[in-house]
Amino acid sequence: MQFQWYPGHMTKAKRQMQEDIKLIDLVIELVDARIPLSSRNPDIDELGKNKARLIIMNKSDLSDENQNKEWAAYFKKMGCYVVGLDARTKAGMKTVTNVVMEACKEKIERDRRRGILNRPVRAMVVGIPNVGKSTFINSYAGKACAKTGNKPGVTKGKQWIRLNKNLELLDTPGILWPKFEDQMVGLRLALIGAIKDEILNIDELSLELIKVLTRDYAGILTDRYGVDETQTPVKILEQIAENRKCISKGNELDYSKAAALLIDEFRGGKLGKITLEWPQVQAE
Known part of the structure; x- marks a missing residue:
């Protein structure tokens, strides 16, 4: 499979982010904990250099707990602060605030020395489509201030959200990079629905x-499906279709229905806690 997808509004969004980054103290980057590296936009490293960095490993309730720990260590080695959470719940949001303040400690102290006491930390929230940026912002702010959806591309323009006197968030549209150098990255993004x-x-x-x-x-x-895993992938899909009664008109097995079922159940966490890429493999 070949993966290419870069709508025009994403080019515009990237240009806007290059302008907005000048106003920012901290870049909060959301990644999908099931594919922490593949769900990062490499442009963000360039855009956010010289800024404090916080990586939110979202949907960590769906990913392998052992791999969550490995990935947290991986990102900390890069100099980033890391928090794992499920943005659909408010659990963990207090931790985010504490980490934001810790990440911006030098900036807050610098302001204090200059006699600037009330300027809030300004954080830009970034991430590729469908990693849960809007859901995170809504949970964090405690109100529906950013549109949410389970389809990529819901957030179309930027918006500032004042959380409290200490913190303002700048929401940005999700952007992918123009070309996937590694087709496995495209595959993983497709699997999580990005x-x-x-x-x-x-x-x-x-x-x-x-x-x-x-x-x-x-x-x-x-x-989950009672299949024989020693068979070929095609045979396994056929067994899923049989065992889950995926039948089309004419009493034929409906492979497409079985395929959609498998993808949906993976995305919904019904197969268990799964991480599709592991940091030690990436290092190698």
């Missing part, structure tokens, strides 16, 4: 997911 399903081949996507799961999480598909 690329619109309408432009993907869900059947092929499900076969790639089966390959990953049988390699890294042996037994998960057997437990």
Whole structure:
């Protein structure tokens, strides 16, 4: 599968972020904890250099807990602060505030020395589509101040959100980078729903997911669907269709229905806590 997707509004968004970064003390970057590296936009490192950095590993309730710890250590080595959470709940938001203040301690102290006592920390919230930026902001602010949706591209323009006298957030549209150098990055993004399903081949996507799961999480598909994991991915998908009664008109097995079922259940966490890329593999 070849993955390319870069709508025009994302080019505009990137230019806007290059302007806005001058006003910012801290870059809060949301990544999907199931694919922490693949769900990062490498442009953010360039945009946010010389700024304090906080990485929010969102959807960490859906990812492998052991790998969450490994990834947190990986990002800390890069000089970033790290918080893992599920943005749909308010749990962990107090931790975010504490870490934000810790990350901006030098800036706050510098202001104090200059006699500036009430200037709030200004943080830009960034992330690729569908990592949960708007949901995070709404949970953090305690009100629906940013649009949310489970489809990529819901946040179209920037908006400032004042959380309290100490902190202001700048929401930005999700941006992907123009070209995936590594097609595995595109595959992982497609699996978590960061690329619109309408432009993907869900059947092929499900076969790639089966390959990953049988390699890294042996037994998960057997437990959920009663399949024989020693079979080929196509055969496993066929067994899922049989066992879940995915039948089309004419009493034929509906592979596409089985594929969509598998992808949906993975995204919804019904297969268990799964991380699709591991930091030690990335290091190698």
